[in-house]
Amino acid sequence: MFKLIEFNYHGKTVFFRADLNSPVKNGKIISDARFRAVLPTVRYLLEHNAKVVVGTHQSKPYEEDYLTTEQHAEILSSLLGIEVKYVEDVFGKCAREAIASLKPGEILMLENLRFAAEETKQAPLEKCENTYFVRKLNPLIDYVVTDAFAAAHRSQPSLVGFARLKPMIPGFLMERELKALNKAYESEEKPKIYVLGGAKVEDSLRVAENVLRNGKADLILTGGLVSQIFTLAKGFDLGDANISFLEKRGLIKLIDWAEKILNEFYPYVRTPVDFAVEYKGERVEVDLLSDKKWIFDERPIMDIGSRTIEKYREILQEAAIIVANGPMGVFEIEEFAKGTVEVFKAIGESEAFSVVGGGHSIASIYKYNIKGISHISTGGGAMLAFFAGEKLPLVEALKISYEKFKDIGKS
Secondary structure: OOOHHHOOOOOOEEEEEOOOOOOEEOOEEOOOHHHHHHHHHHHHHHHOOOEEEEEOOOOOOOOOOOOOOHHHHHHHHHHHOOOEEEOOOOOOHHHHHHHHOOOOOOEEEOOOHHHOHHHHOOOOHHHHHOOHHHHHHHHHOOEEEEOOHHHOOOOOHHHHOOOOOOOEEEOHHHHHHHHHHHHHHHOOOOOEEEEEOOOOHHHHHHHHHHHHHOOOOOEEEEOHHHHHHHHHHOOOOOHHHHHHHHHHOOOHHHHHHHHHHHHHHHHHEEOOOEEEEEEOOEEEEEEOOOOOOOHHHHOOEEEEOHHHHHHHHHHHHOOOEEEEEOOOOOOOOHHHOHHHHHHHHHHHHOOOEEEEEOHHHHHHHHHOOOOOOOEEOOOOHHHHHHHOOOOOHHHHHHHHHHHHHOOOOOO
């Protein structure tokens, strides 16, 4: 792959594909973590007199957090201390005129890329290359720089479509992400502990299966909905309220898969021994072997319990490598952030090389000022796909572009 510092950007137009897709509350972006992560790359391009065109998506059609990128431009402006122009267009005449009028050292934010229909679906590189998005913008740009690691598992025009048309260059964030993830995955140090939480159960099962089968993990600790599926697969009853919730999410069908993983790797997948629920306005912890399990019929699980937290902490203190993705529970509610916060604190306090990812994970790390984690990844789905052993389309596109343009000179 290319390196950002290998090129001369003076007076060149750079399409900078970022992933600034951020959490939203009441129509307002509530975290600037992903903006801060791309600042080193953006500053480098501007300091070297590039004309920077920023492309990002925000959510997807019909979701509550599907917004224009006007706020994104404002946030980036305030962090950079210069105006980030905003155009209400993706690749139409207004966008093309705005790009053409940029001067060296100026920066423009395109409209939410997913306002263009072509950006809402995945397709092979060849099809992405032939989209209106790529064909309209290609004549206007000299280089593509990407820090969109969080979207690296997707094959969409803005991510892979320019690979054979223009030099595609990883930004500083992309470079750092791939270096950290490769180190965690390939390291021979032991024990290697994976902590799989959150709601992406299917992705987490793929990771569990891959890392256990290929000797990349010594132990897996589970939380969130992932732990509930594994707990049910172990034969425990989690009550009507939780089974009903999992059915609505279409997750019950995954129990058979979880059971197969347990049959093959049983001692290496740990599940909670207790869970926390909200009962009469308070956090109540219920041991899986206690007679209070009837509460699970009425109240949904919100977090892992204190005994589980302590067991996980002891295991994490001995780890050499830790990979964690997703929260342990509903961390947005203060009383049920305990599992997530304490587990992430334990990761930070350990001497292990640690990689933690997932949008919700990042938000909780910043909210509770957790220190000591070696690498905080901006990607959730992309990180899970990487550790599941899958090829990431964006990474493959970067390799293809390198092979195509490596001999043409970089000045």
